[in-house]
Amino acid sequence: MALCFAVVILLVAALFAWFFHRHAKVTLRVASLxxxxxxxxxxxxxxxxxxxxIAALSAGGLAASLLVFMVIQRRIHCGVERLVNVFRLSVEGDLSTPTEPPGQPELTGLGRKIDAARSRTLSRIRAANDEAKLLLEEPLSEEEFARxxxxxxHILQRIVP
Amino acid sequence: MKARRPRKAAGMTERGYAMRFSAMLLLVFSLGGVSLFLAFYVILTQPFPPTYSGVYFALRNLSAFLVPMLVFSMLAYALLLSVAVAILCGIAFHKIAGPLYRMERALENYESGESIRAVFLREGDQLVALADAYNCFLTRLREGRRDWLAVMEHAERLCLQDADTCRAERIDALVRLSAMLSRYR
Structure with a gap:
């Protein structure tokens, strides 16, 4: 992120040097003659x-840096908004829709971890549901049923310990 | 670690956070501009020689001297401002990177199978909505687990009666449990 700002500052400084040099060269030549x-x-x-x-350099540098900041903030906002929406979906029972957050790589990595956690939870819930269905459908002895x-x-207790 | 208080911020980051960062940028660029002006002022207020030819050659030399002077001053300006902005970024994005780090640790804790803890952010941290959404997800899952186990324990309590009632109650509990678990997909 700081690198983006450094590039912007260097670019604006180079533009300042170019324009000021061009102007000063002509002005000094005219003055000398x-x-x-x-x-x-x-x-x-x-x-x-x-x-x-210098006023133009400061204003331009500030404007460009603010633009960079807004772009970074927007990317973070979009990525985090997606993660929040995924958690909201999860609360409603959807644990399988992939996160795939747009924006910063840090958020993409976090999204993968969230997906892994949801997937693990879903597999445990499915295992519990399969076990419940098996108990309902299979003709089991009393001992086997109790076991x-x-x-x-135990499976249910392992979900969000 | 302080417990987080409820905040009014509806977005992912507080409005004041962006305003503070913008104000700090304004300050950095203003100081940079003033420093640059002062540096040029010191260079450009060197008096001309008193003679006619001296002034003429001073003006011509200044024109040639302008390129290295501009290159050096711009490099110094860019370096100083970049360092200042990097420090500013470090301070400002710490409020975003911190919560992301805490979320990562929380998810690692979730994956480990140990007792899962909610995420608490520090005072002034951003991304409150993300931590709240995660905590809400955990709460909902815990409520669900509590309900599932309550259904099974209710059936177990009725097992103190005869074996047929026990089996019937357990079957009933399993039907309800399966229906509750089926909402997860």
Whole structure:
């Protein structure tokens, strides 16, 4: 992120140098050819242009940096919004829709971890459901039924311990 | 670690957070601009020689001297501002990177199979909505698990009666449990 800002600053500084140099070169040449030198310092020749160019540099650099910040913030916002929506879907029972968040790589990695956690939870819930169905459908002896009943409870207890 | 208080922020990051960062950027660029101006002012207020030819050659030399002066000053300006903005980014994005790190640790804890803990953010952290959504997900799953186990334990309590009632209650509990679990897909 800081690299994006550094590139912007370098670019704006290069533009400043280019335009100020072009302007100053012409102004100094014209001044040297005037013949009557009524100035004591070079600042009297270049001061106005320098102030104007530095103001433009600061304003341009600030605007470009704010734009970069907004873009980064927007990317983070979109990615996090997707993650939040996935958690909301999960609350409603949807544990299989992939997260796939857009934006920053950090959010993509987090999305993969969230998917892994949801997938694991879903597999445990499915295992519990399969066990419940098996207990319902299979003709089991009392001992076997009691053993599997306890196993089912154990599976349920392992979900979000 | 302080417990997080409820906040009004509806977005992923607080509005004040962006405003603070923008204000800090404004300050950095203003200081950069003033420093650059002062540097040029010091260079450009060197007095001209008192003679006619001296002024003429000083002006011509200044034109040639302008390129290295601009290159050096711009490199220094870009370096200083980049360092300042990098520090600013470090401070500002810490409020976003911190919660993401905590979320990653929380998910690793979730995967480990150990007792799962909710995510608590520090005061001033961003991405509150994400931590809230995760905690809400955990709460809903825990409520679900509590309900599933309650159904089974209710059937077990009735097992204190005769064997037929016990089996019938357990079958009934399994039907209800299966229906509750089937909402997850």
């Amino acid at each position: 005037q013949g009557h030198y009524h100035f004591l310092f070079p600042y009297e020749i270049l001061g106005t242009a320098l102030t104007r160019h 599997r009943w306890d196993a089912l409870k």
